[in-house]
Amino acid sequence: MINVHEVFSTSITLDEVERANQEFEQTSSDPSDKAVRLCHASTLLPLQYERFGHAFIPFSPMLCAFYAGSDQDKGDTSIYVVRIEADGSHSSVQKLACPQLNQHSHSTPVMFYLNQGESMRARRRGEGGHLIDTAAGKAPTVADTLIAEAQKLYPSMDIKGTDESIIALVYKAGKADSATVSYLSMSFNDGRHFITPREMVPDTAVKGRGPVRTKPYLVRKGPYAGRVIMPCSVDSNEGLAFVDYSDDDLRTLHQSNEITPSTELKEASAKAVFANGVVQAALFEDLGNHATEDNDLSSLGKEELEQKLSRVHMIMSARGSQVYVADSEDAGSTFSEPYAVPLYNNLAGIDCVTYMNRLLVCGKLVTDKDKCDPEAGAPLAIYVSSDGRSFTELLRLEDEPKGVFTSPYMQVDRRHHLLYVCYTDHRKAIKIRIFRLLKS
Template sequence: MKPLFFALPCFLLATSIRADDAVLKSEFIYDSGPYPQIHATTIVETSKGDMVSAWFGGTHEKNPDVCIWVSRLVDGKWTESVEVANGVQPDGKRHPTWNPVLFQPKDAPLMLFYKVGEDPQKWWGELRTSEDGGKTWSAARKLPEGILGPIKNKPVQLADGTIICPTSTESVAKPSLWRAHFEVSKDLGKTWTIVKPPAEPAIDAIQPSILDLGGGKLMSLGRSKHKKLFQVFSEDLGATWGPMGLTELPNPNSGTDAVTLKDGRHLLIYNHTPSGRSPLNIAVSKDGKTWEGALILENEPKKEFSYPAIIQTSDGLVHATYTWQRKKVKHVVIDPAKLTAKPIVNGEWPK
């Protein structure tokens, strides 16, 4: 199968790794928009090779006026963002929307998953599709009860067309129990089954990403409450998953994303720090277990650079988007062939 798809005494400054040649472009998708605050970006390459990005924006996170906005890259420029989903209900009540996820399945319309609800404990999943690369969208379809869709990061599609969505729940208990799991569809989202890792050890984890390790093996990793990224492995293309564990990579309880490259390497984009949401880093691995520091995209103490998304496009380049201080969407294009990396040892970013 082909690849699917700081007072910081322990974490060194951005000048520790010089990989500027790998960054081909760094830009804001928009200069100003009809929303004071944005968050939770996503990016996709459509079946026609076009680039589309989305995020949620409004007065502030959790406010009922928060909507899903989409922008397309046309002739080298990002279009003005367009509202494509909101939380207005048939009875007139309005909820905020959350965490859009764009996904282009094979030989099928572009998918836009997102959440609706007053908070992550009570939200539900909805899905819209586009037949024209994100120009126009279908009516919203509420996902079945208990199915949320990909909670933050993109699904993967197996060779037989099966879609695996990395997802998670946050309970209403206090403190909230976080549990990562997977939702599987063999018919482009019409029906779903849920696959969960073993209940023990109980690790509070959400917002997974999925990597393809080859030979039928998958790996998932992402955000946890434990100041480190979690990881979990499957030996049978996601039909079952082993017990969850923690990596040595620090995590400030903030969103991450990861992608398997065409050459078999894996890229992870995340905040390499146990607290705060700066710096924003990219690490690389050959096996998904041993990681090397490759690039620091942002590093300003007390600023927020967070909730990234990362993909590889058909031309081999890597595109990442992320929240830039809750004010703008940053888009970065990277040549993965030009990344230089040094080992991360005991969770410390390399000199």
């Protein structure tokens, strides 16, 4: 069992976002008179230092990004980033200078630290382990171009391309009748400012690359150590999922096979009636990767352990449909055909993390397929599983079944036993909550 205790909560309101919007418009070359009326699809990034730690608020400063505008379909949504200090104050709200004007939408931002893989690979080499071939991917990104621009923009800063403090922000933008395009921005000063975004992979036919709404997964051990795996999906009723993965810290991308449930599986689920595909996938490690009192990894042989460390799973679903899981035995290069698990999704957005060999899944979910009804809704809750196949409710975040509490996002800090959660509150605020997790 896992015990959960809330230690902090806050909300980012439309008033804060509108003030940032007005400040931005005062200096804009193409000002708009539209007020901010909604915010949605948030992402969190706890910053990587603890010098602002506080006895009563046990977390480092963090960033929260989301999109906001007058209406999602009016073509004026933009990406905003809020920095939240260790005392809970919101020290800044930045509206990104998105260069894609008159787009149908700017949406689903994701933040992560850029250069985390090399230290994992160096540790693996230092331990005498072999690494898989890290050949460059077929899709070069603009990561190094943005770093070079920042070196000119901030001449007084000693910016190195390999700095582990560089923060990447990826989001989608698209016109009403065309596919979305992925854009990349970066911050070199702990999120206080993000430079002007660029199209992330400019020279490929598939423009929607990189993570979609949920965080990348970093392989920390084993023969694929240092690989960054990014969950992707095509957001439509016939949507499919795949991953982009990188063995050189996002300088180039590889793409996995496409993942979608078979027609027979969708018919057998008897609940894929609102959508036939899968959207907004999330990734999680193989359960049992951590040595604990009830999980002795020393019993595994070297080859068995290497196989376990190379295994990663994708959880996915669509609005009003079955939740599926697909498995990869080669750290995201290829995935199996999805299989159904006993969770049913009343709204599209779900996310997951692992903690102490347990899988935590958040969303407006039910475990009884007869109660899967988007019109009736369901409480926003976190479900827990010890095997990835059966689930029980761990924590109810919001009780109101029809409440518009959507697009949950989770991060876990295993070192300090903290669970970070953010989600949309009726598209009028972004809620952020932090829980302490303890295994009983």
